[in-house]
Amino acid sequence: MVEPLRRSNDCSALSARERYIDAPTAADFTIDQAWGSYTSEEHARWDRLFRRMETILPNRACESFLSALDELDLSRNGVPHMGRLSELLSKRTGWRVVPVAGLVPDTVFFDHLASRRFPAGAFMRSEAEFDYLEEPDIFHDIFGHAPLLANPVFADFMQAYGEGGKAALERGQLPNLARLYWYTVEFGLIRESGAVKIFGAGILSSPKESVFALESSSPNRLGFDLERIMRTTYKIDAFQQTYFVIDSFEALLDACYGDFAPRYERVRSARDLSPSDVLASDHVIHHGDQSCVNE
Numbered sequence: 493m494v495e496p497l498r499r500s501n502d503c504s505a506l507s508a509r510e511r512y513i514d515a516p517t518a519a520d521f522t523i524d525q526a527w528g529s530y531t532s533e534e535h536a537r538w539d540r541l542f543r544r545m546e547t548i549l550p551n552r553a554c555e556s557f558l559s560a561l562d563e564l565d566l567s568r569n570g571v572p573h574m575g576r577l578s579e580l581l582s583k584r585t586g587w588r589v590v591p592v593a594g595l596v597p598d599t600v601f602f603d604h605l606a607s608r609r610f611p612a613g614a615f616m617r618s619e620a621e622f623d624y625l626e627e628p629d630i631f632h633d634i635f636g637h638a639p640l641l642a643n644p645v646f647a648d649f650m651q652a653y654g655e656g657g658k659a660a661l662e663r664g665q666l667p668n669l670a671r672l673y674w675y676t677v678e679f680g681l682i683r684e685s686g687a688v689k690i691f692g693a694g695i696l697s698s699p700k701e702s703v704f705a706l707e708s709s710s711p712n713r714l715g716f717d718l719e720r721i722m723r724t725t726y727k728i729d730a731f732q733q734t735y736f737v738i739d740s741f742e743a744l745l746d747a748c749y750g751d752f753a754p755r756y757e758r759v760r761s762a763r764d765l766s767p768s769d770v771l772a773s774d775h776v777i778h779h780g781d782q783s784c785v786n787e
């Protein structure tokens with residue numbers, strides 16, 4: 493998710509995205525969610541997206557995610573109101589969700605995270621994009637990302653990522669750090685009472701990938717390894733060929749504690765790995781047969 497915001501080529505009179513693109517933007521790129529301007533079709537589309545995931549995620553999503561859906565009132569009908577959601581979230585972990593028109597510049601993104609604000613796309617995907625869209629819309633950002641921000645340890649990890657992001661930008665190491673975000677916050681798996689569960693928002697907002705990530709023989713499932721992940725490239729438009737499994741949110745936060753400078757040095761001098769590589773040093777949970785590689 494590093495591409496610049498593009499105008500949509502949707503030809504309908506004024507797409508949901510365009511309503512926001514032309515809205516006044518503050519210096520921190522936040523906008524007015526203008527909750528009253530979601531159409532009844534958009535509210536109904538949220539409900540259908542929600543119900544589709546609700547049939548798939550019990551027993552697949554991690555416990556923190558599932559319990560937060562109710563605690564944050566996300567299982568209510570209709571597009572969530574970010575201000576109201578922020579009230580519930582801030583009582584638990586001090587996090588808020590703030591509306592933006594789409595992708596924001598990296599520095600702005602990291603400043604928000606470091607201040608415990610998650611910038612969430614305010615627009616609802618179109619019907620044509622029901623199954624897949626590249627830009628993060630409100631369903632991906634709120635349904636996928638907001639629930640885990642109620643987990644105190646994950647909440648600290650996200651803030652630390654924001655702080656680390658600013659440092660990585662200065663050192664020209666953002667591509668390496670972005671891989672950490674990709675393979676955890678977006679596509680991470682977690683071990684929970686003996687089973688492997690989902691915590692990555694990119695998986696949790698996709699019904700097909702939620703099944704694929706856990707049950708397909710195709711992808712590798714490897715134990716989390718920070719520097720190994722920072723060397724691993726990724727594709728944004730296909731199911732992942734490798735998922736990394738953390739032991740707990742505490743273990744993730746611990747592994748990312750401390751100075752990244754020596755890690756960047758080692759990663760810089762090592763070669764990049766492709767999304768399907770398996771190394772002798774990997775902790776292999778499942779060695780994928782890569783039978784479902786889609787280009």
Ligand code: HBI
Pocket residue numbers: 493494592594595596597598601611612613628670673
């Ligand atoms: N902006 N709204 C939004 N959402 C993101 O996930 C996002 C972004 N800007 C930059 C960005 N992600 C990535 O470049 C970083 O994770 C590296």
Ligand code: FE
Pocket residue numbers: 628632633636637678693694
């Ligand atoms: Fe995301």
